[in-house]
Amino acid sequence: MIDPARHRVLLTGAAGEIGQALRASLRATYKHLRLTDIRPITDLAPNETFMAADVADRAALDRVMHGVDALIHMTGAPADHDLETLFRVNARGVYDTFEAARGAGVRRIVYASSNHAHGLYPIEIPVTPAHPARPDSMYGTFKVWGETMLQYYFDRHAIQSVSLRIGTYRPLPIDQRSLATWLSPRDICQLVDLSLRHAGPGALVVQGYSGNTHLKVADPNWARLGYVPLDNAEQYREMLRGQGIDVDGAWEYDRHGGSFAVQPEKQ
Numbered sequence: 001m002i003d004p005a006r007h008r009v010l011l012t013g014a015a016g017e018i019g020q021a022l023r024a025s026l027r028a029t030y031k032h033l034r035l036t037d038i039r040p041i042t043d044l045a046p047n048e049t050f051m052a053a054d055v056a057d058r059a060a061l062d063r064v065m066h067g068v069d070a071l072i073h074m075t076g077a078p079a080d081h082d083l084e085t086l087f088r089v090n091a092r093g094v095y096d097t098f099e100a101a102r103g104a105g106v107r108r109i110v111y112a113s114s115n116h117a118h119g120l121y122p123i124e125i126p127v128t129p130a131h132p133a134r135p136d137s138m139y140g141t142f143k144v145w146g147e148t149m150l151q152y153y154f155d156r157h158a159i160q161s162v163s164l165r166i167g168t169y170r171p172l173p174i175d176q177r178s179l180a181t182w183l184s185p186r187d188i189c190q191l192v193d194l195s196l197r198h199a200g201p202g203a204l205v206v207q208g209y210s211g212n213t214h215l216k217v218a219d220p221n222w223a224r225l226g227y228v229p230l231d232n233a234e235q236y237r238e239m240l241r242g243q244g245i246d247v248d249g250a251w252e253y254d255r256h257g258g259s260f261a262v263q264p265e266k267q
C-alpha cells in the first residue's frame, strides 16, 4: 500500500494525454512525485521533480528509478507506429522499465495496458479479465506481455501491481464505440489512485472504463479495487448526435478491438 504522504511515486509518460491528467490529480495528494518522459516538462509544482529519459536508455531508467516506491507506467507508442517502434517502446521499453523498477526495490506498479489485449473477442462476448488474452494487434500483444511480466513479478518477487486495460481515454466520448469503451479523465485518476493505495492487489487486471451504460465487458474487477465510476458515456450520446455522428445504428464493429481488429499492421 502506497502512502501519499511518505512514498515516492514515479509517473512515466508524464507529458502525454493521460500523464497530464494524472499529474493534475496526483499532485494534490502525493507529496513526492517524480515525472519522466522523453519530452521536457517545465511547469513543475513544488512536490514534482522531472528527469528526462528515453525508455530505450536503460542507464537513464536506472537513475530515474532510484529511491522510487511505486511506478505508474504510462509511456507508450500509439498503435499507428511501425512495428520496430512499437517493439522498442512497448515491449523492450516495458521490459527495461519494469526491470529497472525491480532492481530499485519498487513494490507497486500501475501499468497502462489496453482493451486491445482482448480485442479479438467477438463483441457479443462480455469479456472479463479472467478470459485468456486475445490481442487484436502487435500493440495489444505487447500490452499482454507487460501484464504477463507483472504476474511473474508477483509470483516470484512479491511486487504487486494493477494492469489497467484502458478503453478509450478522451475528455469526452468520440464515436459509437466509445459509448462502450470511454474512460474519462476523472475516472482514470480514480483508478490509478485506488491502484496505488490498495492493500493487496496481487497482480490484478482491471478493465479501464467509465461506468458506461453500454459497456461490452463484464466482471471488470472494479469491486476488488473499490472503484465506483463517476462518469457514463451515455450522457454524451445527444452531443455526438449533434455532431452528426451515427450513434444509433447497428453496432459498427463485431470485435472488441474495433478498427484495430481489422486494420493491417504498419511494417
Ligand SMILES: NC(=O)c1ccc[n+]([C@@H]2O[C@H](COP(=O)([O-])OP(=O)(O)OC[C@H]3O[C@@H](n4cnc5c(N)ncnc54)[C@H](O)[C@@H]3O)[C@@H](O)[C@H]2O)c1
Pocket (backbone or CB within 6 Å): 012, 013, 014, 015, 016, 017, 018, 019, 036, 037, 038, 039, 053, 054, 055, 056, 073, 074, 075, 076, 077, 078, 089, 112, 113, 114, 115, 165, 166, 167, 168, 169, 170
Ligand atoms: N489514450 C487511450 O485511449 C489509451 C487506450 C489504451 C491504452 N493506452 C495506453 O496508455 C498510455 C498513455 O496513453 P496516452 O494517451 O497518454 O499516450 P500519449 O502518446 O499521449 O503519451 C505517451 C507518452 O509516452 C512518451 N514516450 C513515447 N516514447 C517514449 C520513449 N521512447 N521514452 C520515453 N517516453 C516516451 C511520449 O512522449 C508521451 O508523452 C500508453 O501506454 C497507451 O498505450 C491509452
